[in-house]
Amino acid sequence: MYKNNTTRYVDQHLLTAIPTFSPDARAREVVSHLTDKKHNFESITYIYILEAKKLVGVISVKEILRAHAETKLSELMTKKLVAVHPHATAERAAITAIQHGIKAVPVTDRQGNFLGIVGTDTILRTLHHEHVEDLLKIGGIQIVEQKHILEMLGDKVSHLLRIRTPWLILGLGGGFIATLVASFFEHAIAQEIALAFFIPVIVYMSDAVGTQTQTLFIRALAVRKISLPRYLLKELAVDIALGLLLGIIIAGFGFVWGKGGVTVAAIVGIAMAINVVIAGAVAILISWILYYYKRDPAVGAGPFATVVQDILSLIVYFSVASLLL
Amino acid sequence: MYKNNTTRYVDQHLLTAIPTFSPDARAREVVSHLTDKKHNFESITYIYILEAKKLVGVISVKEILRAHAETKLSELMTKKLVAVHPHATAERAAITAIQHGIKAVPVTDRQGNFLGIVGTDTILRTLHHEHVEDLLKIGGIQIVEQKHILEMLGDKVSHLLRIRTPWLILGLGGGFIATLVASFFEHAIAQEIALAFFIPVIVYMSDAVGTQTQTLFIRALAVRKISLPRYLLKELAVDIALGLLLGIIIAGFGFVWGKGGVTVAAIVGIAMAINVVIAGAVAILISWILYYYKRDPAVGAGPFATVVQDILSLIVYFSVASLLL
Incomplete structure (x- = not known):
């Protein structure tokens, strides 16, 4: 729910025809208000208690119906209030609902004035939408039309090609660059062919660490x-530990296996350790930059980041090789 | 919400204290029933209309409150009924709610008897849970305790290492196998070193196509x-088209670039085309097998599938090379 999507923010989803009362009102007044035909409330899951327009309490309609007719709302209401601002994202409102176990989230301005609520429908749709959108972005699938995001899955071959080709072409472009990087170090590979055997594991582990980091x-x-x-x-603390661990394991494997001898084992181990740390840092920076510029950071867990990690890992690997050979 | 998780199925989430009425009841009876203190309903978002225990209609509490006191429920109720079975997954119930724009999903047995509902709370939690769980599985992060899935993100370095290390070690194991595969074709690489330069792009594109396929x-x-x-x-139709497209582009690049000449360009193009088709098929088979054995198919979009794709793509690539050199 990012860029070019006007439905991203809470103020686009505001329900304003919501039952509100003063703290001195009594339960029976609420019931008669709710059953009064002239009102046309958009949501009656919760009753909101206002004092001079400021939100001071909430009661669920279930509690109201159960309460004694003469009980004052101030005695029924919870004062543990949760609210979001009108410029919060719909996702933030949905997460707030989940974290606090509520079904609708009140929206207040900076002064605490009650503006309305984000209703259950919006929360449900947002949760589902964000789920599908994250998966598609991470999976490298073009989201053509926001409104079709939920139905696009059973589609025609031509449509599937249209949503899948863009990121694959971009990935292929990145792959060309990786090919050029590898060829730039031709002399190192020619000198020690065992270096070529470790290319897949070097590239893969950087991707794996980067993807983990970005997911979290x-x-x-x-x-x-x-x-x-x-x-x-x-993250760097975690990555240094992981880098040392993985670097030692793969160097050990290289040493025991014997192809390329101690030198290649050392190159692969050192490159692995460096790459894991770089992968973690790059993963966070890509996602952070996207987030900072109000793009969806989930894009950063997708093919673009993988390609960047591939290229960087090869540069580090062959640079270490050139130094140690 | 798979394996070892007793909360996977709808019958674990059933709310049974739900207001039900006969079609002949009137709106005012419902209102007085709902405000009667002796009931303690778990959810009053919808009123369910039963005839001999069978679900025949639904009315939202909002509509009831708005209706004229003497209106019969049979006139108010919608007969477009949606329901799930008690052995459906909570995720299925949540998706059903999203697809039909409802906030609670009735549960009926094979005979259509009303058993209860899956409430809004469960639907919200399930949508969020499935989202986080999919991301963690695809990202290759170990889910240690189901109940902590939502809070595990702000954790200590030691805990982060614990959830991140297992899939990385597995990936490293897969990477060793890839190294062995590449070394098995040492003579081909020695004969034509340009083959080594294309290893990253060959491996990457298989992963990219596999990930896309599994996401969808x-x-x-x-x-x-x-x-x-x-x-x-x-999927095969899509993959054949993608394979031809990507194979032709990369062969064209290899040809124009010139390193390795026409032979390497042809090898890379042919291997790419075959790999893309294999990647799509393997991606679906892995996810399907997981699904069939009641494991979460999202695991299949994670590191395990990537490692399998890496190894297969190298075998295909070097086999084509061995044939054409």
């Missing part, structure tokens, strides 16, 4: 506010 | 019943 990062971005330096620092 | 397939499996032979046939 885009979920974290969706769920809460993030301090980039702190997140990056923690 | 696992969503299709979630949303509707699928005939495997028909789906596979359509």
Whole structure:
């Protein structure tokens, strides 16, 4: 629900015909209000309690119906209030609902004035939409029309080709660059052919670490506010540990296997360790830049990031090889 | 929500304290029933109309409150009924709610008897849970405890290592196999070193096509019943078209670039075309087998499938090379 999508923000989904009462109102007044035919509420899941337009409490309609007729709303209402701003994303509202176990999320302005709610329908649709959209972006599938995102799955061959070709062509372009990078180090491969055997595992592990990092990062971005330096620092700590572990294992394998001898084993191990750390950092930076420019960071977990990781991992691998050979 | 998860099925989420009425009841009876303190309904979003225990209609509580007191429910109720079986997955119920724009899904047995509903809370939680779970599985991140799936994102370095290491080690194992495959064709690489330069793009494109295929397939499996032979046939048609397109482009690049000459250009083009078709077929078969054995097919879009595609693509590539050199 990003770019070119006017339905991204909460204010596009605001339901304003919502039952609101003062804290002094009584349960029976609410019931008679709700059953009064002249109102036409858009949602009656919750009753919102306002004081001078400010949201001060919430009661579910279920609780109202169960309450004694003369009970004051101030005694029934919960004061643990959750709200989102009108410029929050619909996804933020949906996550808020999930985190607090509520079915509709009130929207308030900076002064705490009640503006309306994001209803259950919007929350359900947003959750589903974000799920499908994340998968398609990560899978490298072009999202042609937002409105068709849910129905596009049973489509014709021609349509499938149209949504699948763009990212594949881009990937192929990235693959050409990887080919040029490898050929640039032709002398190293010619000198030690065993280097070629490790290309797939070098490239694969960078992709794997990058994808993991981005998966965790885009979920974290969706769920809460993030301090980039702190997140990056923690990620680097994880990646250094992973890099050492994976580098040692693969160097050990190279050594035991024997092709290329100690030198190739050392090259592969060192390159692996460096690549894992770079992959984590690059993964976060790509997603962060997308997020910062209000693009969907999930795109960063897709083919574009993979291609970038492929190219970087080859440059590091062959540079280490050139130094140690 | 697969294996080892008792909350996968609808019958684990059934709300049974739900307002039900006969078609002859009147709107005012419902209102007085709902406001009667002795009931303790778990959900009052919808009123369900039963005839001899069978579900025959639904009315939203909003419509009931708006209706004239003496209107019969049979005049208010919608007869366009949607229901799921008690052994349907919670995900199926959630998708049903999305597809029909409803907030709770009735559950009926084979005879059409009303058993209860899957409530809004369950639907919201399921949609969110499936989203996070799909991302983690595709991203190659171990899901340690189901209940922590939503909170695991802000975790300690030690915990992050624990959830990230298993799939990386598996990937590294697959990478070793890829290394062995490549070394098995050492003579081909020694004879024509340009073959090494194309390893990254060959491996990458198989992964990219496989990931696309699985992304579309696992969503299709979630949303509707699928005939495997028909789906596979359509996928093959798409993959043959993609394979020809990508094979011709890369062969053209190889030819223009000149390294390795016409032979390498032909090898790369032919291997690419074959690999794309194999990648699509393998992607679907892996996901289908997982689905058939009641595992989550999303696992099939993760690192395991990528590693399998890597290895297969190298075997095809070097086999074609060995034949044409």
